[in-house]
Amino acid sequence: MTALEAVAVHLPPLAEPIEQVGERLELTDRQIKLFRRFHGLDRIGTDPDGDLTDLLTAAAKALAPLRGNEHRVTYVLHARSLPIAAPYPHNPLHDALGRLGLTHARAFTVTHHACAGSLLALDVAGRLLAADPDPEATALILAGEKTFTRDARIVPETALFGEGAAACLVRAGGEHDRVLSYAVDQRGEFDGRLADDPELMQRYQRSYPELMVAVMEAALDEAGESWDSIRLVLPHNVNQISWQRICRRIGYPPDRVVLDNVPAVGHSFAADILLNHHTATTRGLLRRGDRYLAAASGIGATFAAMVLQH
């Protein structure tokens, strides 16, 4: 079954206080206070001098097991939130392949699941590898984006985006971090610009907890697990309060949701799940055999969850 062989992260060099970010976004003092006190945000990771190629390259270079094994990489998938990330014909993904010695790999971006895109990429990679005649075939998933436009900087009243990036090697089989289930719920009725449409924003916010819980429980059912058997939740890093509310709703201990990166990095698009995986394993929060659940939602809207076994 699909297994994560290794996960690495790249955190941008600059961590700006949210007051500074908020000032650039022309947020009011009240809005900035809301982000700090209510949503638990503190700093946002950014790299003003680097472009998307730099970001993706740095994440992949942090992946030690990739070095010397480039020839094993058959597929490279960029799990991306935004449908377009560079002016055509610039192609940051393929530019990164050139720097990484991976131009032999079949490489494309999977998108339109917004910030739930890394879970989609894991599903796509797992299926490509299972269907590949080469049992040694490996996929490299890259995640991370630039905060180049307002919609890539802020979800009103909800989150501020950061430029954390991650890389993950995936195999069709393996001993740890095996994917037990994947559930996804696509809700095109929430398509639109939340910033311009208060009614849409209200509907999305009202529906969010119920839809998020439903997709997580669908993933648990499919894996034959329950909340009692889930050691850890790897969330998307929108904010802390929404996960605290979800925990109250399902009766799950909030201290077992990995929220460390919310105040430190910001919501790093589809990279959040992998960033939090790295944090969880680095902090020793997972033991061999532990079941854990990753969950994310993306504007548009997609809700997705995955159960894995460490």
Place this chain on the structure above:
Amino acid sequence: MLARGPLPATLPRAASPLRLTAAHAHDLPGHSPLAADPDLRAFTADLTRPYGVALDEDALAGARGQSYDVLAAHAVRALTDPARPVDLLLLVYATPDVRPGQAVALRLAGSCPGGPLSFAICDEGAGAAFSALLVADAYARTAGARRALLIAVEQADLHHRPHRPARLPDRHSVAALLWEADGGGRALHGTDSRSGVPDGRVDRVLGQWCADLPEDALLLLGPGLLGVRPPDGRETRAARTGSPYTGGWAALAAALADPRCADRPLVLVDFEPETGRLDLAHWAAAEPPP
């Protein structure tokens, strides 16, 4: 809601369960009202600023461009019906939509019969059409799809100046393929791919591949093969070069609709000069529906 359990680590090598049963290609004249949305200018300006690329004021002021949502919806209407629900919908593109931030695939999931798992593949030029074939095949082999709709879209208007010469569509087009596990159609006989092919060696690789193809196969040359010498002794048809990212599938749709091609294998080959990748997909002759 779609949910699945663990995937197998390995699969027995067997023929792909999916058959190519229908295809549709359509050009759409005119422009979308979305091209007049001020958000398009704001987004494109933010997108291009770090790269030092200039906006195309004519395209912006002229409100030119077409919507991928509208283009793809044509294909959904043409190739699906509620009695044959779709499990997987892949949207393929290389150039930006007139509403560049919109997750069109999600909207299509809501209107396509079956409410399929729906997402987009991009950033690979002409190669993305072949990646979509591989992804659909992989979903079918791992019990993730019995009916897949693959939709390639391109629209002619870029709202910034490209930083160097690049292939651009000369019209707004959609081309789509319907793959089904149940009955009839054409089996995917095989695929091949070669990376790092210099422009000058494309004809040589193509010639090598052709040596292994059935003699009666009709070779469909994608738009990226403009100027490449067709292999000797092979009947070929060239796709429209003005449709760099839908032309290959449009040529395939035309061949599928041609009764003279029904008993012949079809082979689609295309080259993406941006990445140096040459791709081939080979379908068997048509089988009658059961």
